[in-house]
Amino acid sequence: MEIEKIAGLTVKQSAFLMEYARTDNLSQACRVAGINRTTGYNYLKNDDFQYALEQMKTKIVNAAWTQLSSHLEVAVGKVIDILNDPKTSTNAKLRATELIFNYAARYADNRDILTRMERLEDSLNAK
Numbered sequence: 001m002e003i004e005k006i007a008g009l010t011v012k013q014s015a016f017l018m019e020y021a022r023t024d025n026l027s028q029a030c031r032v033a034g035i036n037r038t039t040g041y042n043y044l045k046n047d048d049f050q051y052a053l054e055q056m057k058t059k060i061v062n063a064a065w066t067q068l069s070s071h072l073e074v075a076v077g078k079v080i081d082i083l084n085d086p087k088t089s090t091n092a093k094l095r096a097t098e099l100i101f102n103y104a105a106r107y108a109d110n111r112d113i114l115t116r117m118e119r120l121e122d123s124l125n126a127k
Contacts, residue, residue: 004018006018006052006056008048008052009049009052012033012034012035013033013043013049015029015032015033015034016029016030016032016033016035016040016043017029017043017049017052017053017056018056019032019033020040020044020053021053021056021057021060022060026040026041026044079096079099079100082096083096083097
């Protein structure tokens with residue numbers, strides 16, 4: 001397996017970082033990088049390494065979100081198909097409606113929380 005070297009890190013550090021960011025498993029990350037646990041712990045104590053690790057975790061989450069959101073339109077279409085299909089049972093239509101309402105409410109709540117957090121950050125930064 002070829003390891004992508006991350007700028008500013010050695011190949012072993014890069015391998016450890018990518019595996020640890022992906023799995024959060026120290027032993028496995030050490031095995032993949034070919035290092036001992038003490039070295040892995042030392043990597044994790046380093047502030048620059050911690051920053052790179054957080055960046056990698058963010059990159060992984062963003063990639064997963066992009067992949068998930070690309071399928072969201074298809075999923076919504078399937079739920080709408082269930083609602084519009086005259087052969088669909090009443091229970092299935094009720095479940096599809098419940099899904100739509102629940103996820104719409106969660107989205108609205110999350111958007112509200114994010115807006116409030118942004119306002120708090122703005123007020124803290126203004127002081």
